[in-house]
Structures are given as structure tokens and as C-alpha cells.
Amino acid sequence: MKKIEAIIRPHLLEGVKDSLQALGVQGMTISEVKGFGRQKGHTEVYRGSEYKVEFVPKVKVEVVVDDEIVEGVVESIVKTARTGKFGDGKIFVLPVEEAIRIRTGEHGLNAV
Amino acid sequence: MIKERIIGHAVSVLSAALLAAFPAAAQTVEERLATAEAAIGNAQTAGDNAWMLVCSALVLMMTGPGLALFYGGLVRRKNVLATMMQSFIMMAVMTVLWALIGYSLSFAKGNPFFGGLDYAFLKGVGTDPSGYAATIPHLTFMVFQLMFAIITPALITGAFAERMKFSAMLLFCTLWAIIVYFPLAHMVWGDGGYLNAFLGGKIPALDFAGGTVVHISSGFSALVCALYLGKRLGYPKTQMMPHNLVLSVIGACLLWVGWFGFNAGSAVAAGGLASNAFVTTHFGAASAALGWLLIEWIRLGKPTVLGGISGAVAGLVGITPAAGFVTPMSALIIGFIAGIVCFIAVTEVKKRLGYDDSLDAFGVHGVGGLTGALLTGVFANSAINTVFKDEAGNALPSGLLEGNGKQVLNQLLAALIAIVLGMVASWIILKVVDLLIGVRVSGENETLGLDVSQHGEEGYNLDFDYVSSATLSSGSTGAAANIVHE
Numbered sequence: 001m002k003k004i005e006a007i008i009r010p011h012l013l014e015g016v017k018d019s020l021q022a023l024g025v026q027g028m029t030i031s032e033v034k035g036f037g038r039q040k041g042h043t044e045v046y047r048g049s050e051y052k053v054e055f056v057p058k059v060k061v062e063v064v065v066d067d068e069i070v071e072g073v074v075e076s077i078v079k080t081a082r083t084g085k086f087g088d089g090k091i092f093v094l095p096v097e098e099a100i101r102i103r104t105g106e107h108g109l110n111a112v
Numbered sequence: 113m114i115k116e117r118i119i120g121h122a123v124s125v126l127s128a129a130l131l132a133a134f135p136a137a138a139q140t141v142e143e144r145l146a147t148a149e150a151a152i153g154n155a156q157t158a159g160d161n162a163w164m165l166v167c168s169a170l171v172l173m174m175t176g177p178g179l180a181l182f183y184g185g186l187v188r189r190k191n192v193l194a195t196m197m198q199s200f201i202m203m204a205v206m207t208v209l210w211a212l213i214g215y216s217l218s219f220a221k222g223n224p225f226f227g228g229l230d231y232a233f234l235k236g237v238g239t240d241p242s243g244y245a246a247t248i249p250h251l252t253f254m255v256f257q258l259m260f261a262i263i264t265p266a267l268i269t270g271a272f273a274e275r276m277k278f279s280a281m282l283l284f285c286t287l288w289a290i291i292v293y294f295p296l297a298h299m300v301w302g303d304g305g306y307l308n309a310f311l312g313g314k315i316p317a318l319d320f321a322g323g324t325v326v327h328i329s330s331g332f333s334a335l336v337c338a339l340y341l342g343k344r345l346g347y348p349k350t351q352m353m354p355h356n357l358v359l360s361v362i363g364a365c366l367l368w369v370g371w372f373g374f375n376a377g378s379a380v381a382a383g384g385l386a387s388n389a390f391v392t393t394h395f396g397a398a399s400a401a402l403g404w405l406l407i408e409w410i411r412l413g414k415p416t417v418l419g420g421i422s423g424a425v426a427g428l429v430g431i432t433p434a435a436g437f438v439t440p441m442s443a444l445i446i447g448f449i450a451g452i453v454c455f456i457a458v459t460e461v462k463k464r465l466g467y468d469d470s471l472d473a474f475g476v477h478g479v480g481g482l483t484g485a486l487l488t489g490v491f492a493n494s495a496i497n498t499v500f501k502d503e504a505g506n507a508l509p510s511g512l513l514e515g516n517g518k519q520v521l522n523q524l525l526a527a528l529i530a531i532v533l534g535m536v537a538s539w540i541i542l543k544v545v546d547l548l549i550g551v552r553v554s555g556e557n558e559t560l561g562l563d564v565s566q567h568g569e570e571g572y573n574l575d576f577d578y579v580s581s582a583t584l585s586s587g588s589t590g591a592a593a594n595i596v597h598e
Contacts, residue, residue, distance in 0.1 A: 044353065045412055047422060047472060048459025051351050 001096040002070045006061045007089040008081040013059050015080040029062045039087030064112045160247040163382035170373025171259035175266050181363030186471050189355040190561025191274045192571035198269035206262040217294035224306035226295040245380040264326045270471030271334035272341050278566040280551040287541045300325050307526045317526030321378035323433025323484045328530045331478020333538040340542045343468035364421035371428045375435040389435035396447035400427020403451025426454035429480035434488040442491035453483045489523035
């Protein structure tokens, strides 16, 4: 089992979600996050006071999947979330030790 | 002229009615005339009183919700309630203070600097007209003036937003009203006041609706508050963006509408002068919004919404002393100048001098009020409102453009009196309040926010069941969507 964390452009969430569902991913968690990488923020001016907005709004998608489909999922996210400009985001793949479905108590892959 | 026409109409209608109702033989001509005159008086009182009660309500609306929303949107979200409360609470505190002694200290006969106690506890203030307005009940005049006393200290709160103790703010505003506002209102508007151009003042300054009394006094006192309290923690390094400009836009538009009551109501009658003040007020706001946006666009690259609404408020401030003295075309010029001058005050001057006038109470009300006071001396026109007369009763010129250059000096002197009184008294009051209870919240409470630390509430309590994403509601993946709003 692997956890895939993808930080993507918010407006591309719909496409990423559809592509993962098409691959058989059963569920996901998303969060509204802010951060920066090479895409710098922008400047806002209120009554002449300049504010640098460094943290750019992004969406973080988290899914836990079987090792076998990790590559396919990653490829699919890269394809659907890419625009080719700074700010497309990052994907992190992490090992997952265990997963438990709270409702039934099932363990492992059956739980995700 | 209009009034005469109305009276003419009323006389003919009434006399026709009276002729039909009573046979001519039953009454003498004198009796019939007396009845008709009384009926005309009642008709005019009904019209003027209806207008002035509406104006009173409009001026109250400027403070709550107008100013409360305008200021509330400009602060950080942790201070939104406390900031709105500082405006709202003035509606309660000033009302009680006004009823007990405020109205008397402002408008009862006294010396040239403050009123006596003839009207304390509203003694003798009833439904009969007063010397200030012959056609409306004294109560109406009293309550209309009360609304001005409410908004003036509320304007100052913009300077100490996000860092003053609620208790200290209450004490400061109460003392400020007694020591600064009531005397100043008496000097400019009160019977025998030192600066009253109509009722025998030594320095005949023109202040139609409160440019000096309300805006210069509050604006310059605000500067003292900003300097005395010091900067907010982290200013100007930390980001302190307005948390909700939507609120501010709504607030500014309510201020604009309420200002018709403030300025046109200051004619204290529903006649032609009120119409002139209404139109000049509107023109001043519109022109100032454009002035601010234009210079902002040129200097900073983008015309901002906050700039547009700030400009409109600056124009309303600027036209306030002039509204009943200048022509609509002059109002366009006054507004435009006020918009540009205030822009420079809040962007360049504030940055250079480094004080933290959090919501620009000084930059907009102090600077805009002073600009308006001086321009009133330039543009005042005796055809709009005859202020000065020679011994034969002929109109003398009012402002500089008519040939009365001395009026600009009168305006400046009146403004200086308000500035000195406001600044000196504010500093002393702050010092006293600071010694008694402390003016500023602790650093910990400032960081926590005034909503929680002063009032034990929050402006926005988000429900965690709340799911806003249309993306997730359309598909059924079976997974819960955890949208955590920061």
C-alpha cells in the first residue's frame, strides 16, 4: 500500500478526480491548502500599502492505493494536473503500514 | 421662493375649503384669517417634521450599520466584532449621555464656548419648536443632533482599531464627547457660539453640516490616538489585509445614502436649501470617487474597489461643511480635490510619517474635513445661502470667489480651534484613561484578537459539517470530503 499526496491547481481537481475514479480508486480526501514553490505569489495593494501574498491556494489530494496501481495513478495525475507552467504542484508517494476500516474493522487493502 | 409658492397654493386651497365649510357671515375676516394661518403653520410643520425625522434615522444608519460595516470589513477577522461593537456601542452610550447633559451643553444658552444646563435632562425640550428651527418640534431637532454626536466618536475608533481595550474606549469616548464634542458643537452651532456665523459668533465660520465639528475634530483626535497607542503588534511588517472588503463596500454605500440625512437634513427644513445640499452631497461623493481612482490608477497601477469607496467617503467628508453654501458645479470640484488630497494623505503621508492610523480616520476625516472647510471658504456663494448682509439687508459676498477673501481665513481659524482643542484634549484624556485603567490590551490579547479577548465571541463560527465543494457532491466516491477552512 502507498499513500499518494498530490498538491495541484484547485481548478484541475475535477479532472484529477475523474481520472482516478476511472482507474478504480475508491475514495479520496482533499484539503484546501496554501503554499509556495517556484511559482511566486502576487502583490496586493490596499490604500497604498503593498502586501506580498506568498502562499498560493492549492488543493491537496490524498489517496491510498495498492502498490500495483501506484505508477498508473501517478501518471494519471501528472497528465491531468499539468499545464506546463510554474505552480502545477508536486506528487509525493509514501509507504503505508496499515489501514483499518472503522465501520467493519477490516485491515489492509480491503480497508481502502 | 418654493416655500412661498407652496404657501400660496395652501392659502388658496384652504380659503376655498373654508369658504365652503363656513358661511361667511358666521365668522369675522380676522377669525377666518387666523384659522387659515394656523392651518398653514401646521401643514409646514408636518412636512418639515416628516423630513427631519427621516433624516435623523438616516444619520443613525451611517453609524450602524454603515460605519460598523465599513470599519468591520477593513480589520482582520479576529477583530471584526470588536470593531463593529465600537461603532454600535456609541449608539447607546452617546444617546444616554446626550439625554442627560449632552444636548444642554451643546445647544442651551451659555457662554461662547459651551452651553448651560437649561436643557439638562431634556427639561423644556418638547413638541413646541425651539429657536433653532421654527417649524419642527424641539424634540426632533434634539434627536437629529444626537445622531451627529453618535457618529463623531465612532469615527475616531478607526485610528485605534485592533488594539484598544473596550473599557478604555468607552471611557475615552465619553470624556471626549464632554470635553471636545459638546463644546465644539456649541461654538459652531449653538446660540451665541464663538464660531457661529448665523447666531452672532466672533469668528463667522461656515460649517453647514459638521465639517469642523464632526470631521476635523474626530480626524485630528484620531491622529493623536494613533500616535498615543502606538502601532499594532507587527505593523507594518506583518500582513494586515482587510479581511472582508465586501462588508466595507456595503458599509460605504450605506454611508453615502445616510449622508443625505446628514447634509440635506442640516437645512432643518424640507425646502430648496435641503435640495441643494442633497445634490451637492451626491456630486461631491461621485466626483471624489473618480478623483481617488484616477490618481490611484496612475500612481499604483490599478484602480481598487477600496480606493473607490474610500474616495467616495472622502468626498462626502469634504462636501459636508459646504453642502448648503455652494453650487452643484462647485461640489464636483470640491469632491475631486478631496478625493485626491485624501489619497495622498493615506498613501504617501502615512507611509512617510510611519504612524499606524489603522483605518485612516485621520487621513480621510481629518484631512478631508480640513480640505472641505477651506474650500467652503473659497466656493461659498451668497446666491445659494445668504450668510452676510449689510445694514440695509442686502446680501454680501460669502466666499473667496465672490470677493470675500477673508472667509478662507475664518475657515482656517475655526479649523485650527477644532484641531488644537481635539488634539490637546484627546492626549490628556488618553493619559488619564491610561493611568486609570490602561488603554491598550496586552500583547497576548492583541494576538488572540479583540473579539475573543474583549467580548468572548467570534465573528465567524464555521460549522464543520459544512461541505462546499460542488466537485465532490457530484460524484459518489463514498469518501467524506474534509474541507478545512483555514
